[in-house]
Amino acid sequence: MLLSDILKLEDFMNRKWINKFFLLICWLVTVASALTLIFLLTVIVFNGAQAINLDFLFTCSRDFGAEGGIFYQIIGSILLIIGASLISFPIALGTAIFKSEYLKNNFLQRLSSILVYGLNGIPSIIFGIFGLIFFVHFLETGISWFVGAVILAIMIIPTIVLAAYQSINSIPKIYRDSALALGLNRWQVILKVVFPQGISGAITGLLIGAARAIGETAPIMFIATAFSGVEMPGSLFEPVTALPTHILALAQHATDSQALKNAWGTSLVLIILVFVFSVSALFTRIKLKPVSQR
Amino acid sequence: MSAYTSKIGKGYVLSSTLISTAMILLILAVLFINSYGAIIEVGWKLFTLKWNPPDARFGILSMLYGSLVVTFLSLSIAVPVGVLTAVFTAEILPSKYRIYVKSSLELLAGIPSIIYGLIGVAFFSVWIGELFNLPSGRTIFTAAILLSIMILPTIITLCDDAIHNVPRKYREAARGLGLYKYEVILSSVLPIAKTDITGTVLLALGRALGETMAVMLVIGSIDKIPQPFYNFLVPGQTVTSKLGREIAESAFGSLHFSVMMFMGIVLVIIVLSLTFVAQRYFKTGRLYE
Amino acid sequence: MNKKTVESSELVDRIESPVIEIGKFNVWFNGIHILRDFNMRFRENQITCIIGPSGSGKSTLIRSINRINDDVEGFAYQGDIILNNGHINGQNIYHNGTDVNLLRTQIGMVFQKPCVFPKSIYENVLFGIKYLKNLSKQEKQQIVEENLKAVSLWEEVSNRLYDRAVTLSIGQQQRLCIARSLAVKPSIILLDEPTSSLDHISSYAIENLMLQLKKQYTIIFVTHNIFQAKRIADYLVFMCEGQVIEEGTKEKLFSNPDKQQTGDYLSNEYCEC
Numbered sequence: 119m120l121l122s123d124i125l126k127l128e129d130f131m132n133r134k135w136i137n138k139f140f141l142l143i144c145w146l147v148t149v150a151s152a153l154t155l156i157f158l159l160t161v162i163v164f165n166g167a168q169a170i171n172l173d174f175l176f177t178c179s180r181d182f183g184a185e186g187g188i189f190y191q192i193i194g195s196i197l198l199i200i201g202a203s204l205i206s207f208p209i210a211l212g213t214a215i216f217k218s219e220y221l222k223n224n225f226l227q228r229l230s231s232i233l234v235y236g237l238n239g240i241p242s243i244i245f246g247i248f249g250l251i252f253f254v255h256f257l258e259t260g261i262s263w264f265v266g267a268v269i270l271a272i273m274i275i276p277t278i279v280l281a282a283y284q285s286i287n288s289i290p291k292i293y294r295d296s297a298l299a300l301g302l303n304r305w306q307v308i309l310k311v312v313f314p315q316g317i318s319g320a321i322t323g324l325l326i327g328a329a330r331a332i333g334e335t336a337p338i339m340f341i342a343t344a345f346s347g348v349e350m351p352g353s354l355f356e357p358v359t360a361l362p363t364h365i366l367a368l369a370q371h372a373t374d375s376q377a378l379k380n381a382w383g384t385s386l387v388l389i390i391l392v393f394v395f396s397v398s399a400l401f402t403r404i405k406l407k408p409v410s411q412r
Numbered sequence: 413m414s415a416y417t418s419k420i421g422k423g424y425v426l427s428s429t430l431i432s433t434a435m436i437l438l439i440l441a442v443l444f445i446n447s448y449g450a451i452i453e454v455g456w457k458l459f460t461l462k463w464n465p466p467d468a469r470f471g472i473l474s475m476l477y478g479s480l481v482v483t484f485l486s487l488s489i490a491v492p493v494g495v496l497t498a499v500f501t502a503e504i505l506p507s508k509y510r511i512y513v514k515s516s517l518e519l520l521a522g523i524p525s526i527i528y529g530l531i532g533v534a535f536f537s538v539w540i541g542e543l544f545n546l547p548s549g550r551t552i553f554t555a556a557i558l559l560s561i562m563i564l565p566t567i568i569t570l571c572d573d574a575i576h577n578v579p580r581k582y583r584e585a586a587r588g589l590g591l592y593k594y595e596v597i598l599s600s601v602l603p604i605a606k607t608d609i610t611g612t613v614l615l616a617l618g619r620a621l622g623e624t625m626a627v628m629l630v631i632g633s634i635d636k637i638p639q640p641f642y643n644f645l646v647p648g649q650t651v652t653s654k655l656g657r658e659i660a661e662s663a664f665g666s667l668h669f670s671v672m673m674f675m676g677i678v679l680v681i682i683v684l685s686l687t688f689v690a691q692r693y694f695k696t697g698r699l700y701e
Numbered sequence: 702m703n704k705k706t707v708e709s710s711e712l713v714d715r716i717e718s719p720v721i722e723i724g725k726f727n728v729w730f731n732g733i734h735i736l737r738d739f740n741m742r743f744r745e746n747q748i749t750c751i752i753g754p755s756g757s758g759k760s761t762l763i764r765s766i767n768r769i770n771d772d773v774e775g776f777a778y779q780g781d782i783i784l785n786n787g788h789i790n791g792q793n794i795y796h797n798g799t800d801v802n803l804l805r806t807q808i809g810m811v812f813q814k815p816c817v818f819p820k821s822i823y824e825n826v827l828f829g830i831k832y833l834k835n836l837s838k839q840e841k842q843q844i845v846e847e848n849l850k851a852v853s854l855w856e857e858v859s860n861r862l863y864d865r866a867v868t869l870s871i872g873q874q875q876r877l878c879i880a881r882s883l884a885v886k887p888s889i890i891l892l893d894e895p896t897s898s899l900d901h902i903s904s905y906a907i908e909n910l911m912l913q914l915k916k917q918y919t920i921i922f923v924t925h926n927i928f929q930a931k932r933i934a935d936y937l938v939f940m941c942e943g944q945v946i947e948e949g950t951k952e953k954l955f956s957n958p959d960k961q962q963t964g965d966y967l968s969n970e971y972c973e974c
Binding site: 158385 | 434
């Protein structure tokens with residue numbers, strides 16, 4: 119029954135050292151990851167801060183962006199996001215409501231999930247190409263900010279649908295049953311019970327989607343933006359200039375130090391906007407928590 | 413509230429759903445239709461090496477090779493680093509720090525890819541050019557490194573979830589038998605987290621394949637397979653970087669354009685399949701992200 | 702499987718030195734005081750049942766013995782636990798230089814919910830021991846057979862050793878867990894309500910198993926089932942709110958307890974500590 123008949127102390131010492139070694143490796147790798155990622159953030163913030171001043175933010179760019187500020191780029195990006203939100207929100211909300219209230223067949227549920235969420239997996243450049251073929255050439259809309267908004271809307275619809283759907287799904291059955299018991303018909307139940315829940319979920323999804331969309335270059339670079347001479351678009355069908363495409367343009371001239379400096383400034387502004395959306399999403403997720411989960 | 417309103421309501425949600433479900437089919441259809449010309453006219457010659465549109469040479473192999481190499485290279489760096497880091501954050505780090513780590517990772521995962529491209533242009537290509545004494549720092553290797561840093565936060569956070577979700581009882585049972593911490597992790601925790609980790613890797617694979625902006629700026633855009641094929645310190649081309657650079661220059665409706673669409677649809681099919689398969693692996697409901 | 706009648710135990714008042722000696726042991730979890738000045742001596746080769754209402758600290762107590770609480774965040778302790786099992790003699794297991802992993806190979810633990818690893822039955826039995834010694838294929842086969850026989854599982858699974866362990870019934874899984882612990886050759890076995898997830902028949906099987914094993918092992922068995930304690934215990938420890946209320950042989954506590962609370966709990970399962 120003694121332990122000594124089944125092991126030697128040396129075996130134990132060996133395992134001890136392997137253990138220490140393994141934990142050390144994990145630690146070192148983590149430090150390497152952390153340092154890399156900290157480096158990233160520092161570089162952006164540090165370089166960007168040097169470029170930003172009120173002048174930069176509010177004047178327009180000159181000389182293909184190598185000079186001047188990014189006023190119209192900021193406006194352009196915001197315009198695109200607002201457009202994308204207005205288009206995607208109702209469609210996504212409607213889809214989420216339909217999925218949860220009207221779609222009872224299991225097969226159709228899974229099919230709709232695949233078709234809607236599959237959109238999330240499509241690389242962003244494909245969205246750009248699609249927009250180019252379908253809107254710019256086929257529908258002959260030309261390069262316009264409206265098309266950009268539509269494409270971005272298509273990109274973020276799955277995110278909003280998912281968030282709204284999860285929110286609606288968490289409504290306990292009792293709320294719906296009470297409403298039905300009071301004699302409301304199906305659509306009235308939806309309006310009174312499902313809609314409010316769905317909207318709060320959809321808002322969270324929208325903010326998450328916006329955080330992603332505002333940073334996207336590939337979907338809009340062929341179809342919505344031009345690099346110079348663009349100010350406020352006069353109508354729906356004119357091109358616009360935006361932050362990520364501006365960075366792209368400047369990055370092509372990386373040898374010009376002023377261009378590079380402006381690129382960092384633009385990057386910092388872009389990241390701040392992404393950050394604002396992400397934090398708002400977190401905020402709404404908590405604040406607009408479904409009644410049932412408070 | 414009349415039946416009329418009810419009808420409008422139903423119409424609204426139904427049409428919304430039809431739009432959102434039709435989108436992906438529409439996109440695929442558009443791509444396919446526009447690539448049809450290439451399939452018919454170029455056919456098997458698509459899979460050759462030389463790319464020279466004015467000369468009617470449309471060999472896309474260099475691009476496919478580039479995509480393959482960049483993706484696998486970046487994953488072979490990011491996956492081990494990511495998994496080991498996730499082991500650290502899930503098993504070794506005290507839980508009070510977890511929330512800071514998770515939030516930081518989410519923040520980093522949200523950085524737009526163009527900014528990674530900028531960093532690649534401003535720093536990595538310069539460093540790699542100097543380190544290896546190259547005429548240009550824009551190489552396949554540079555793209556791979558940049559890509560691995562890009563997908564690292566996502567891999568860490570998903571693997572961390574996978575490991576963290578392994579029920580406590582498995583660790584305790586193994587500990588109770590006298591196993592050291594590394595033995596518990598390797599023989600008890602990781603095997604259970606294996607499916608979720610696999611799903612993560614597949615998802616990362618899909619994202620890496622589809623990444624355009626960062627790769628486009630640092631890969632050097634040369635349509636050649638390196639000589640020898642394993643020399644990654646030379647410029648190259650991926651499907652995405654090709655699309656990014658040349659779409660604007662190719663005339664709509666031309667054969668050139670058609671071949672580009674063909675590359676696009678190949679890309680989409682592969683990425684969608686990967687994403688689809690990845691979902692089957694996630695058992696803890698981390699779906700569709 | 703026949704339900705054997707359980708023998709009544711003899712008076713167990715051994716004079717030999719106790720296998721485990723707990724002295725003035727306190728445990729806090731995140732500042733909450735769970736075990737208070739706990740003193741106990743566990744005797745060799747008997748079944749000591751620890752009983753008491755939920756939250757009395759029974760699990761915490763035995764988890765402190767194999768130091769598995771060390772992994773839980775917020776754990777703090779004070780006091781000694783001294784082991785006298787032939788290999789570690791007279792040493793406080795909370796002493797700084799203690800090799801905890803070695804300790805745990807000498808103290809087996811069986812948890813409330815059977816926890817089989819996602820591997821074959823064969824590999825589960827070998828899970829702990831394969832780290833301690835390089836085993837030849839023959840030795841492995843022998844160990845698997847020996848320990849599965851010891852828990853009366855061999856006939857049921859000998860023809861499907863390489864099937865995944867999760868295909869076993871819950872009762873069989875729990876016995877597999879015991880076999881796994883036995884393979885490491887401990888001298889003490891700790892059990893934390895091992896039958897509470899099981900049906901009656903499996904529970905009885907495990908109880909009978911304990912009665913056989915006590916000849917070779919020291920068994921400490923936590924249970925909230927008083928009838929179970931009555932069936933298998935040699936010695937009883939009644940705990941409430943982190944302290945020992947009363948301890949003694951089964952006969953004494955059931956027929957003539959010293960404390961009012963003991964009597965209350967044993968007859969009505971009600972305790973006002």
